[in-house]
Amino acid sequence: MMERRQLLAGMGGMAAIMAGGFTGQVAAARRWYVPSEEQPHEMTLMQFPVALSVYGDRVFLQDTQRTIADIANTIAEFEPVVMLAAKEDHTRARALLSDKVTLWDIPTEDLWCRDSGPIVALDGTGARAISHIQFNGWGGKQVHRRDAQVAARVAERLGLPLMSSGLVGEAGGVEQDGHGLLVAHESSWVIDNRNPGLSRAEVEERLLTAYGADRMIWAPGLKGRDITDYHIDSLMRFTGPNRGLINLPADPAPYGAFYTAALETYDILLAAGVEMEVIAEPVQRRVRDVEFVASYANYYVCNGAVIAAEFGDRETDAGAVAALQRHYPGREVVTLNVDTLGLLGGGIHCATHEVPVG
Numbered sequence: 001m002m003e004r005r006q007l008l009a010g011m012g013g014m015a016a017i018m019a020g021g022f023t024g025q026v027a028a029a030r031r032w033y034v035p036s037e038e039q040p041h042e043m044t045l046m047q048f049p050v051a052l053s054v055y056g057d058r059v060f061l062q063d064t065q066r067t068i069a070d071i072a073n074t075i076a077e078f079e080p081v082v083m084l085a086a087k088e089d090h091t092r093a094r095a096l097l098s099d100k101v102t103l104w105d106i107p108t109e110d111l112w113c114r115d116s117g118p119i120v121a122l123d124g125t126g127a128r129a130i131s132h133i134q135f136n137g138w139g140g141k142q143v144h145r146r147d148a149q150v151a152a153r154v155a156e157r158l159g160l161p162l163m164s165s166g167l168v169g170e171a172g173g174v175e176q177d178g179h180g181l182l183v184a185h186e187s188s189w190v191i192d193n194r195n196p197g198l199s200r201a202e203v204e205e206r207l208l209t210a211y212g213a214d215r216m217i218w219a220p221g222l223k224g225r226d227i228t229d230y231h232i233d234s235l236m237r238f239t240g241p242n243r244g245l246i247n248l249p250a251d252p253a254p255y256g257a258f259y260t261a262a263l264e265t266y267d268i269l270l271a272a273g274v275e276m277e278v279i280a281e282p283v284q285r286r287v288r289d290v291e292f293v294a295s296y297a298n299y300y301v302c303n304g305a306v307i308a309a310e311f312g313d314r315e316t317d318a319g320a321v322a323a324l325q326r327h328y329p330g331r332e333v334v335t336l337n338v339d340t341l342g343l344l345g346g347g348i349h350c351a352t353h354e355v356p357v358g
Contacts, residue, residue, distance in 0.1 A: 032121040032163070033212025034131060036178020036238070037301045038328065040357045044075050044302060045117050045154065047351075048085035048093045051109035053143055060340075067340040068111050069096035071307065071348055074334055076100035079303040084108050084117075084150060106153045107146040112346065114233070115170035116144070117353035118151040120160070121212065128358040130155040130162045131210045133169050138227045139193025158355075165210035167203065168194040172231040172350055174207060177238035180214045182207060183269065185221025185261075187229040217272050219265035222257055226345055233349050234295040235262055236269070236276070239327035243275040247297040250280045250316075254290045277327070279320050282313035287339050296320035298347025300354075301328065307348055310335035 046068060055061040072081045076098055085093050086107035093103060110116075115138070121131040132151055137144035155162045173188035184207065190200045198206075204216045221230040236246040246266055252259035269276050279296045287294075296316075299308035306324050310317040317335065324333045341347050 031212060032123050032129060032131060034119055034121050034176065034210070035356045036176065037354055039178065041079050041303050042355045042357050043080040043082050044072075044300075045113050045353045045355060046072050046081060046083050047108040047111050047113040047117070047147070047150065048083050048089055049108070049111040050085070050089050051143060054110055064111065064340050064344070065092070066096060067338055068351060069093070069101075070336060071338065071351060072101050073098040074307055074336060075300070075302050075305075075352070078305045078332075084113070084154070086146075104154075104157060106150060106157065108150065109143060109146045111341075111351050112147075112170075112172070113150070113353045114172045114350045115228075116147040116150045117171075118154045118160075118355075119171055119210070119353075120355050121163075121210075122356060122358060126358045128158075128160050128356075130160050131165060132162050133165050133167045133171065133210060135170060136168050136194065138170065139191065139229070141193075141227050165206050167198075167206050167210065170228065170231065171353070172228065172233045174211070175232045175236065175238055175244075176211055176213060177241055177244070179241040180212075181217070181238070181242060181274075182211055182213045182215070183217040183219070183232060183236070183238075183265075183274075185230050185232055185265070186218055187221030187223040188231055191223060191229060217268065217274070219268045220261065221265070222261040225257060228345070230258075230261060231350075232265075234293055234298045234347060235265060237297050237299070237349075242273065243327075244269075244277075245279055245297055245323060245327060246276050247279050247281055247295050250283055277323060279323050280316050282311040282316040284313040284315075285311040286337075287311075287342060289343070291345070292339075293342045293345050293347060295342075295347050296323075298349045299324065300348045300352045301331070302354070305332045305334055307352075308333060308335050309338045309342070309347055311339070311342075312337075 075081050081101045084106040087105045090103050116135040118130045174184040176182050189203045238244040294311050321333050
């Protein structure tokens, strides 16, 4: 099994980098913005993992497929779900998925639709376009011949224009409150394996344009310690205008540099005036591996519900549910055992991507 938190050397890809900003008359004439995740969805997109070159072990790959299907089937009780997979993988996927989940013939390698899937933007008229940030396997660390094309293929399927941000990176590396504020770790963006030659100011300008935002908070993050270079969405999430949740360990000792970087992000958010509530990481969890990602923050908001992880710690699991209920009143909080994703270094948010209603 190859863990997502490991640096997967020697598995580069060939995805082309789309240069330049938003192009074309349609983009120039409109103000595009990406709505917050809690706004109404037309559907949720997910990706079916199939690449043994990534997973190494067939049994673990099958376990991961079952976990992805469980998440899809759960979300499908609240809104339409589309699973992306090559036609030849549909038989295996269909055997695991409920009838409420639709399959599209869009080839995939791995499951991380947050990072390789399309970022759908709206304008004031309700029109939609794909605000495109090019995926390149987290800086060429993992094979991505298919996954690098997912966003463009979904855009074609939906009949939406593909507008280049001029950035390489992943949506899991930036968090937004839906009211003009972004937060990100520099380590995921101002880095030569994604955006060589671009300064932080240049990356910031392009991110603000891509999301239709007007304010950016940066924290340093942590380079080279996991495959994502420390994505923000496993640490903190916005839950409304200028407020959010952050996931911090009760015992920082085993986490070393990750804890130091997380606490630095927390302090920067507080200093910037963002109202933050801390959710304690589980202590008595099922998986004890220090590399395991036990993030309550890596949840997904869909129509009428919040889909979140539980880790087997009664006290902290209950605390996380209570926090989510406070921040998302009127939505059902559904928890799932997604330990397989934690072993890979991610969670439910990483595996999903919303398509907002136009």
